[in-house]
Amino acid sequence: MIRRVFRPTDLARLWPLLADGALAMAGGTDLLVRRRGQAAVDVALLEGIGELAEIAAMRTGLVRLGAMASHSALAASRLVTARLPVLARALLALGSPQIRAMGTLGGNIATASPAGDSLPPLYALDALVELASRHGRRRVPLAEVILGPSRTALSPGEIIAAVLVRPPVSGSLQHFEKVGRRSALAIAVASLAAVIETDAAGRVASARLAVGSLGPTVLRCPAAEAALAGQRLTPDVLQQAAGHIRAAVSPIDDIRATAAYRRQVAGNLLLRLAAGE
Amino acid sequence: MSERMELSFTLNGAPVCLTTEPGRRALDLLREEFGLTAAKEGCGLGECGACSVLVDGELKLSCLLLAAQLAGRSVVTAEGLGTPDAPHPIQSAFADCGAVQCGYCTPGMTLATSALLAQNPDPDRDAARVALSGNLCRCTGYVKIVDAVLAAGAALRGEKP
Numbered sequence: 001m002i003r004r005v006f007r008p009t010d011l012a013r014l015w016p017l018l019a020d021g022a023l024a025m026a027g028g029t030d031l032l033v034r035r036r037g038q039a040a041v042d043v044a045l046l047e048g049i050g051e052l053a054e055i056a057a058m059r060t061g062l063v064r065l066g067a068m069a070s071h072s073a074l075a076a077s078r079l080v081t082a083r084l085p086v087l088a089r090a091l092l093a094l095g096s097p098q099i100r101a102m103g104t105l106g107g108n109i110a111t112a113s114p115a116g117d118s119l120p121p122l123y124a125l126d127a128l129v130e131l132a133s134r135h136g137r138r139r140v141p142l143a144e145v146i147l148g149p150s151r152t153a154l155s156p157g158e159i160i161a162a163v164l165v166r167p168p169v170s171g172s173l174q175h176f177e178k179v180g181r182r183s184a185l186a187i188a189v190a191s192l193a194a195v196i197e198t199d200a201a202g203r204v205a206s207a208r209l210a211v212g213s214l215g216p217t218v219l220r221c222p223a224a225e226a227a228l229a230g231q232r233l234t235p236d237v238l239q240q241a242a243g244h245i246r247a248a249v250s251p252i253d254d255i256r257a258t259a260a261y262r263r264q265v266a267g268n269l270l271l272r273l274a275a276g277e
Numbered sequence: 278m279s280e281r282m283e284l285s286f287t288l289n290g291a292p293v294c295l296t297t298e299p300g301r302r303a304l305d306l307l308r309e310e311f312g313l314t315a316a317k318e319g320c321g322l323g324e325c326g327a328c329s330v331l332v333d334g335e336l337k338l339s340c341l342l343l344a345a346q347l348a349g350r351s352v353v354t355a356e357g358l359g360t361p362d363a364p365h366p367i368q369s370a371f372a373d374c375g376a377v378q379c380g381y382c383t384p385g386m387t388l389a390t391s392a393l394l395a396q397n398p399d400p401d402r403d404a405a406r407v408a409l410s411g412n413l414c415r416c417t418g419y420v421k422i423v424d425a426v427l428a429a430g431a432a433l434r435g436e437k438p
Contacts, residue, residue, distance in 0.1 A: 097410065099323060
C-alpha cells in the first residue's frame with residue numbers, strides 16, 4: 001500500500017526523496033502489484049522528470065533510450081523501429097496494450113525478471129545502462145546490472161536513467177521470438193533475441209544471441225555465437241548452434257512449462273533463422 | 278496515515294477537483310468518489326483490463342494507477358463515451374452485435390475500441406484482436422466483440438451497415 005506520493009519534476013528534487021526512503025516508481029505495473037498487502041511506503045514518481053523519457057540518437061553513434069520511455073512509445077519510435085527492430089518486436093510481445101502504455105524500459109530492467117521481454121534484445125545489443133544518483137552517473141553493462149531474479153546492482157538512492165545501445169550495422173539480421181502460453185499477457189516460457197551481421201557472401205561476421213526465461217537471468221550464449229561465426233545460416237549450422245544453446249541454459253520447471261520443454265524450445269527458436277524463412 | 282492532496286483533473290470532459298489520499302487507486306477514486314462504476318476490478322493485477330480507462334487518450338489500467346497520477350490529466354471512463362439514452366456508436370455496435378453477455382468486461386472493451394479507432398479508423402480483424410488483447414472476456418468469446426469493433430469503425434466512418 002502507498003502512503004505519500006511525490007511528483008518531482010527534475011532529478012535534483014528526486015534525490016532527497018530517495019534519501020528519505022521513498023521508492024522510485026516508474027510505470028508501477030510491477031511495483032504496485034508487489035506492494036499490495038505490504039507495509040505502507042512512500043513513492044516518488046519518475047514520470048514527471050522529462051529528461052528520463054527522451055529517445056535520441058547521440059553524436060557518438062549510440063542510441064539513448066530514456067528509462068521512462070514507455071514500451072509503446074519505444075515501439076512506435078522511428079529510431080527504434082528502423083535501427084533496433086529486435087527491440088521493437090520484443091516490446092510488441094510484452095504484456096498488453098495497457099501494460100505497454102504504462103510500463104517502461106527502465107522498469108523492465110529494475111524488475112529484473114528472467115522473463116522480462118525487453119531484456120533479451122538489450123543483452124543481444126550489448127546495452128549499457130546509465131545509472132544516476134545524487135553522486136553522479138555511471139554506465140554499466142546490462143549483464144552486470146541484473147544479478148538474479150528481482151536482484152540488481154543498483155545502489156540505494158540510485159535509479160536507471162537511460163539505456164544506451166549501438167545500432168547494428170545496416171542490413172544485420174535482427175530477430176526476436178517469444179513462446180508463451182498465449183500471445184498476449186503471457187510470461188515467456190522461452191524467448192530468443194538474435195543480432196547477426198553477415199558479409200556479402202552471407203557468412204556470419206558476428207552473432208549475438210540472448211535467451212530469456214531459461215535461467216535466473218537472461219543469458220548470452222557465447223558457444224552458440226562462436227558456432228555460427230564464419231558460417232552460412234544453414235539448417236545444419238543452426239542445429240549445431242542450437243545444441244550449444246540447449247547445453248548452456250539452466251531452465252526450471254514451473255506452472256508454465258517443464259525445464260525439459262524449455263530446453264528443447266530454446267534450441268528450436270534458433271532454427272527459425274534458417275535462410276529464407 | 279496518509280496525507281491528503283488536492284487533486285484536479287478532467288473527468289469525462291469536465292474539470293473536477295477533490296481532496297483525497299494520493300496513494301489511493303484511481304479505480305477506487307472513480308468508483309467511490311465519483312460513482313462511476315463502469316471501470317471494474319477484475320484481477321487487480323493488470324491482467325484482465327476490466328478497469329481500463331483512457332488517460333490523455335491512452336488506454337491504461339486504473340487498478341495500477343495512483344490517484345496522484347491523474348493530476349492534470351484527462352480521464353475518460355465508459356460513462357464518458359455515451360449514456361443509455363445517447364449511446365456512443367461503439368456502445369451501440371456492441372449491443373447490436375450481441376457482443377455483451379454479463380457485461381463486466383464491456384466498459385473496458387469499448388474504451389479499448391475507442392483507443393484503437395482513434396489511431397486506426399478502419400482496422401482489420403487482426404488489428405482489432407491486438408487492440409483488445411489486454412481485455413479478457415470470460416463469457417461471449419471474442420468473435421462478436423471483434424464484429425462490434427469493425428461495425429463501430431464502419432459507423433464512425435459514416436458507412437451504412
